[in-house]
Amino acid sequence: MSTLNFDVIDPIIEYALKEDIADGDITTNAVIPGEMQTTATMTAKADGVVAGLPVAEKVFCKLNTNIEWTTYIEDGSFVNKGDVLVQVKGSFRALLTGERLALNFLQRMSGIATETSRYVKAIRGYKTEILDTRKTVPGLRLLDKYAVKMGGGTNHRIGLYDMVMIKDNHIKVAGGITEAVKAIRPTTAAGVKIEVETTNLNEVEEAIAAGADIIMLDNMDNETMKRGVELIKGRAKVEASGNMTLERVKDVAASGVDFISIGALTHSVKALDISMNIDVPQK
Template sequence: MKESGFNVQEIELIINHAFQEDIGSGDITTNNIVPENTSATASMTAKADGIVAGLDIAEMVFRKLDANLKWNPKIKDGDRVSKGDVILEIKGTFRALLTGERLALNLLQRMSGIATETAKYVAKAKGTKVKILDTRKTVPGLRTFDKYAVKMGGGTNHRIGLYDMVMIKDNHIKIAGSITSAVEQVRKAIPSDIKVEVETTNLDEVKEAVTAGADIIMLDNMSNELMKEAVDFINGKALIEASGNMNLERIAGVSKTGVDFISIGALTHSVIALDISQNIIL
């Protein structure tokens, strides 16, 4: 998990909460059928093509149930797999393998689905300077995992939350009275190293955001033609993010307008999990 920048304590909090939700006072099926000290081997297999993410997290799930299990991954996070590929093998107590299976798969499948979808968008922007960004449209409590998965798919993380970057949107502008006023207010209150991004919907707003000194200008729900005009006007005075109604069909065209980033909520808010199965080998 070194690449993610996330700490183990944070991950453990998430896993502990998930255990309480799923296991509660105990796995009453497994614990009353499987002898306590029985060992077994399990394998996880990809049932579809995709990019795998979340192996370390899946391991942490099982190790909380069996600290001595043997974990043998066949690939690493960010690797591409084909249907039928064995992803990993685990040897441990039979109880741990059964009790941890659903939680480990839920996390691994979701994260791998995000990585797989992200890789599709990254491929569409290939050959341009564009970086594919995620958004805050993540499952509450799982943002750490969702954003890590985006990175494993070749994407780039946008702001983590409301605290690490300024994002001035239409409602902020309404309250402040103008883009200029909104930028001035936040500049007075925040450290100089925090970036300020402004959402714009037309060229007049773009021009005002440039004059106000925005670090990043979001072009929201603009046509490709209007984005190209905005890019030409900004002319390197700020970084440029395209956003709104982005899908795979639009990425190649938007990338050619000269924007620096394309943000896509669908990477995390509409996840199709990568199909992965676990099988026990007695």
């Protein structure tokens, strides 16, 4: 997810434009002459990491193909309050009509990237990677996960189809971790990782014996996680999950886990404040 696949993302943008504009921006079309051209700038109003500039550009290009887009920074860059991110030239109508949608995408994605970067910075010096989850806005998962990458995080599975995740309900129905893994292996393509969720050290031992590729230590305290890592002894990758905070994450990384997954990166987003100022031509 270090790049954006616009074959998939274009329909998201087109739906969002239809939702916001439908048959047209009745206010702008009534007030702004169709031939009027102008220039606009997008500026960071807070410190953070920017993500989503190509998405914002695509919004305007769908409204007017003659838009000129000049970026001064790249996605994944840290910016300070007051930094100009981009200059846009073109149809006044297109810039005014697309302003809110472009900012909605850009601010949300930059908020995710900024929060991710805080967690990545907090565990600097450890081997541990920060993972995202499936706790994304429906329809926006690829954008959310791209933003995590721009913040220095690592994408976990994209959906239910690209990795096995055996959780508590699977284990209960199967009759245990061993039985669940046995049921899954014959139906799973080679190279697809099998992860098992565990909640105590007995389950960790069972997951090791079953041959799990990744073992999740779910909602364990730091000391129990450390003991879990010692039990696993490198025979599987280890993911810590549950109740992760900036204050706690360094101690979790110190336990020796390979990954820390954090749902709050995408389910509790605080948008990065970014403004767009449009020049009004003098009559």
